[in-house]
Amino acid sequence: MRFPSITSPHTELPNSVTKTMLWVIIALIPGSISMIWYFGWGILINMLLASLGAVLSEALVLKLRGRPVLPAIKDLSAVVTALLFALAIPPLLPWWLTLIGISFAIIVVKQLYGGIGYNPFNPAMAGYVLLLVSYPVEMTSWLPPRMLAEQIMDFNQVLSVIFTGTLPAGLMWDAITMATPLDIMRTQLDLNIMISEIRLSTLWGDFGGVGWEWVGNWYLLGGLFLIYKRVISWHIPVSILAALLLMAMFFQTLDQETYPFGLFHIFSGGTLLCAFFIATDPVSACTTRKGQLVYGACIGILIYIIRTWGGYPDAVAFAVLLLNMAAPTIDYYTQPRVFGHGTMKND
Amino acid sequence: MHYPSNHANPRRLHRFHGGLHLPDNKSQSTGTPIQPANLPPRLILPLQQHIGAIARPLVSIGEGVLKGQMIAAAQGTISAPVHAPSSGVITDIREHAVPHASGLQGMCIIIDTDGRDQWCELPEPIADVRSMTPETLRQRIRDAGIVGMGGAAFPTSIKVTPGSTQPIKTLIINGAECEPYITCDDMLMRERADRVATGTAILRQLVEADECLIGIEDNKPEAVTAMTRAVEEIGLDRTEVVTIPTLYPSGGEKQLIMVLTGREVPSKSIPAQIGILCHNAGTAAAVADAVLEGKPLISRYLTLTGQGIANPRNLEVLIGTPVSELIKQAGGYTKAASRLIVGGPMMGYTLQDDGVPITKPSNCLLVAGAAEAPAPGPASPCIRCGQCAAVCPANLLPQQMYWHARAKDLEKVQEYNLFDCIECGCCSHVCPSHIPLVQYYRFAKNESWAQEQEKIKSDHARIRFEARTARLARMEAEKKARLRKKKAVLKKKPTKAGSTVDPKKAAIQAALKRAAEKKAKQAEEGVLPGNTEQLSEPQKRQIEQADSRRSDNRQTSVETETQDG
Ligand code: SF4
Ligand code: SF4
Numbered sequence: 001m002r003f004p005s006i007t008s009p010h011t012e013l014p015n016s017v018t019k020t021m022l023w024v025i026i027a028l029i030p031g032s033i034s035m036i037w038y039f040g041w042g043i044l045i046n047m048l049l050a051s052l053g054a055v056l057s058e059a060l061v062l063k064l065r066g067r068p069v070l071p072a073i074k075d076l077s078a079v080v081t082a083l084l085f086a087l088a089i090p091p092l093l094p095w096w097l098t099l100i101g102i103s104f105a106i107i108v109v110k111q112l113y114g115g116i117g118y119n120p121f122n123p124a125m126a127g128y129v130l131l132l133v134s135y136p137v138e139m140t141s142w143l144p145p146r147m148l149a150e151q152i153m154d155f156n157q158v159l160s161v162i163f164t165g166t167l168p169a170g171l172m173w174d175a176i177t178m179a180t181p182l183d184i185m186r187t188q189l190d191l192n193i194m195i196s197e198i199r200l201s202t203l204w205g206d207f208g209g210v211g212w213e214w215v216g217n218w219y220l221l222g223g224l225f226l227i228y229k230r231v232i233s234w235h236i237p238v239s240i241l242a243a244l245l246l247m248a249m250f251f252q253t254l255d256q257e258t259y260p261f262g263l264f265h266i267f268s269g270g271t272l273l274c275a276f277f278i279a280t281d282p283v284s285a286c287t288t289r290k291g292q293l294v295y296g297a298c299i300g301i302l303i304y305i306i307r308t309w310g311g312y313p314d315a316v317a318f319a320v321l322l323l324n325m326a327a328p329t330i331d332y333y334t335q336p337r338v339f340g341h342g343t344m345k346n347d
Numbered sequence: 348m349h350y351p352s353n354h355a356n357p358r359r360l361h362r363f364h365g366g367l368h369l370p371d372n373k374s375q376s377t378g379t380p381i382q383p384a385n386l387p388p389r390l391i392l393p394l395q396q397h398i399g400a401i402a403r404p405l406v407s408i409g410e411g412v413l414k415g416q417m418i419a420a421a422q423g424t425i426s427a428p429v430h431a432p433s434s435g436v437i438t439d440i441r442e443h444a445v446p447h448a449s450g451l452q453g454m455c456i457i458i459d460t461d462g463r464d465q466w467c468e469l470p471e472p473i474a475d476v477r478s479m480t481p482e483t484l485r486q487r488i489r490d491a492g493i494v495g496m497g498g499a500a501f502p503t504s505i506k507v508t509p510g511s512t513q514p515i516k517t518l519i520i521n522g523a524e525c526e527p528y529i530t531c532d533d534m535l536m537r538e539r540a541d542r543v544a545t546g547t548a549i550l551r552q553l554v555e556a557d558e559c560l561i562g563i564e565d566n567k568p569e570a571v572t573a574m575t576r577a578v579e580e581i582g583l584d585r586t587e588v589v590t591i592p593t594l595y596p597s598g599g600e601k602q603l604i605m606v607l608t609g610r611e612v613p614s615k616s617i618p619a620q621i622g623i624l625c626h627n628a629g630t631a632a633a634v635a636d637a638v639l640e641g642k643p644l645i646s647r648y649l650t651l652t653g654q655g656i657a658n659p660r661n662l663e664v665l666i667g668t669p670v671s672e673l674i675k676q677a678g679g680y681t682k683a684a685s686r687l688i689v690g691g692p693m694m695g696y697t698l699q700d701d702g703v704p705i706t707k708p709s710n711c712l713l714v715a716g717a718a719e720a721p722a723p724g725p726a727s728p729c730i731r732c733g734q735c736a737a738v739c740p741a742n743l744l745p746q747q748m749y750w751h752a753r754a755k756d757l758e759k760v761q762e763y764n765l766f767d768c769i770e771c772g773c774c775s776h777v778c779p780s781h782i783p784l785v786q787y788y789r790f791a792k793n794e795s796w797a798q799e800q801e802k803i804k805s806d807h808a809r810i811r812f813e814a815r816t817a818r819l820a821r822m823e824a825e826k827k828a829r830l831r832k833k834k835a836v837l838k839k840k841p842t843k844a845g846s847t848v849d850p851k852k853a854a855i856q857a858a859l860k861r862a863a864e865k866k867a868k869q870a871e872e873g874v875l876p877g878n879t880e881q882l883s884e885p886q887k888r889q890i891e892q893a894d895s896r897r898s899d900n901r902q903t904s905v906e907t908e909t910q911d912g
Binding site for chain 2: 285
């Protein structure tokens with residue numbers, strides 16, 4: 001009898017890119033639901049819109065490049081990019097901005113560099129930064145979490161705001177939007193108000209803004225699930241959070257009225273989403289374990305620096321993109337000691 | 348001093364980096380006790396079933412042979428003889444398909460068996476092993492054609508020749524059998540524990556090791572019990588049967604040493620350099636057979652398993668039995684049969700044709716069904732997830748090696764320590780992009796070897812060329828000098844030119860030549876194992892290549908790299 005010639009290993013392969021991405025999507029569910037709960041249907045609409053935009057852009061480019069479309073779509077990486085992007089943008093962002101951001105992410109940042117595996121930058125964050133620098137007003141108009149909102153819009157109202165820009169009768173933009181807690185903290189600190197005074201407002205919870213900090217908790221839960229499932233390793237999230245925490249604690253001891261405490265930073269803005277879902281994007285991150293620690297620590301430090309002294313309220317996207325650039329170099333200098341090389345445990 | 352042979356809580360075990368917990372799929376083939384396989388009508392005996400020089404036939408076509416008779420002799424130091432596994436007639440000596448990943452052919456002696464299975468006169472059994480000189484025992488092992496039976500097939504007699512650098516402190520018997528599906532060592536230790544233990548004692552006596560560790564994975568409790576009892580019965584002191592955690596590839600030589608002793612074999616070295624010697628359990632049993640009964644290596648335990656075989660089991664098979672005969676005895680192929688593998692699922696290689704014979708290092712025939720080993724789908728781009736690095740037992744960066752291997756940048760791949768890769772397949776197994784990583788490393792290794800050979804050849808050519816240029820230049824200079832002398836004599840006015848050019852040029856050339864020779868020699872030597880100093884250059888090279896292969900558990904039986912250094 002004749003048999004085919006195939007190289008080892010001869011096993012059923014337990015992993016696949018689709019599975020990996022699916023786990024990430026599943027891990028995003030608790031965070032997404034809480035985002036929708038606190039900030040309304042806009043989040044969901046953005047998620048769907050961005051996913052659609054991502055898949056269509058990916059299909060378009062692959063068609064133009066003459067590559068098979070279906071396998072690339074099926075790996076779900078475009079959807080993951082879209083979801084991360086959608087969770088980062090404000091809930092009422094006009095539809096065309098969402099589409100511009102996500103198609104830039106997929107077409108330019110991912111596909112023009114060669115598609116999955118070849119993009120040096122995190123596409124979701126690159127798309128986010130493009131919008132942030134070109135449309136700063138739209139990109140910083142957030143909604144208040146539901147407990148602070150004067151009026152909660154229903155699905156149709158949100159739909160019409162996103163797609164036509166018309167607000168429900170009797171509402172004003174200024175009345176319904178609100179800056180993010182990070183933004184508020186920053187503006188008020190710039191006015192030389194003391195942190196103890198700032199925090200008197202009802203908009204603060206235990207650590208960060210009310211609502212916001214709970215979203216953080218759910219992201220944390222999803223992230224721990226990813227670590228448990230070995231989709232990501234602990235190195236990047238832990239080093240980001242530890243570095244950010246240490247930076248914050250150090251400066252807080254210098255002056256606790258101008259430098260917010262550590263957990264404020266952890267539970268504000270995109271910190272937890274970044275630590276577990278964005279900075280851990282394997283393609284653009286470091287791959288050696290030691291390198292991941294360096295990479296994460298640098299992101300944590302940069303987040304703190306940009307938030308505290310930089311020009312933008314949140315810094316997650318910038319920090320990640322900057323470190324994406326450094327990742328190959330960090331990897332090169334942090335290679336593990338190969339078995340049987342260097343100083344060994346012998347004797 | 349006498350230690351009990353198995354302590355309650357004997358030794359602190361160590362971990363190697365990475366590794367995989369795989370479904371072990373061993374119970375399928377351990378249900379029935381081992382039986383001898385049926386005598387096949389035809390035996391096909393490759394002349395090269397070992398690492399080293401091919402054996403030289405001692406018989407001619409038409410000649411009758413008896414069971415156990417040596418039909419091919421070892422050639423040179425690193426080689427092993429071949430014996431007739433049964434009585435019959437030599438019908439042919441020709442190229443025949445042999446079990447090898449490349450699907451190559453090799454020279455084989457073909458015996459049509461006569462069914463009488465009649466033994467030749469065997470060498471005297473050695474009853475009192477302790478009174479024997481090491482030389483006698485070593486010669487016995489060599490004459491019996493024993494090679495490493497865990498897959499590497501390095502001649503055992505060479506391995507038990509003490510090196511000049513390091514005395515052997517620890518003898519390790521590898522009974523880990525970490526690959527899924529394979530159970531022949533397990534069955535051997537269960538059923539012939541006394542032989543394995545005796546063989547261990549003999550090997551230990553030969554290398555004068557202080558202690559002896561028998562490492563067995565904890566998924567083989569029966570083997571552990573049997574071995575522990577056997578070790579006690581023959582009174583082997585300072586010997587421990589150590590149960591180690593099941594973690595692939597704990598049976599890899601360097602990994603097992605790490606687990607048992609916590610010591611790392613340096614890169615490009617053999618364990619002997621740190622005073623450790625490793626032998627497979629099957630090899631130990633074969634050594635006992637050869638010494639106690641004078642029996643050469645003509646049969647071995649073999650696992651037949653997988654969804655593609657009707658009755659998975661272990662058989663004691665004669666070396667040279669065609670695969671198809673054995674499959675028949677195990678109930679034939681099932682409908683599921685889709686891949687024929689020699690060795691285990693992680694490191695085994697496929698056979699295209701089941702007419703090839705079983706050789707000394709073949710431990711398993713795995714006929715996989717499509718469900719166990721689905722056809723490889725297309726690979727997608729690497730997503731740099733690092734899973735491969737996380738499981739690599741050599742702590743390499745498989746992804747980077749892949750990147751450079753794909754770009755055919757051999758220098759860069761070697762910078763990432765390609766040659767420390769033991770081809771265990773862990774990285775390919777976990778890769779979510781389904782990249783056949785190991786295939787890339789094998790390719791890169793083969794290319795590097797080929798390049799090395801080329802370089803050696805060209806170095807030799809350059810040395811020859813430079814020597815020739817130097818010679819010609821010298822002759823030319825001498826001629827000129829003579830002419831000048833003549834002229835000078837004629838003119839009565841000697842010039843210095845002739846006498847200075849000549850020695851200066853020659854000196855430069857000689858220096859160049861020396862440098863080139865040194866370079867070539869360094870390239871050839873690499874790192875020398877301790878016990879090879881008295882060998883010739885090609886032999887050293889063979890050993891070196893063999894060693895780099897031996898560290899993995901590869902079921903390679905015929906090595907076809909040419910040594911024309
Ligand atoms: S496991 Fe595969 S996809 Fe992941 S880094 Fe390694 S080679 Fe790339
Ligand atoms: S095959 Fe080589 S690179 Fe891959 S895991 Fe094994 S030793 Fe590491």
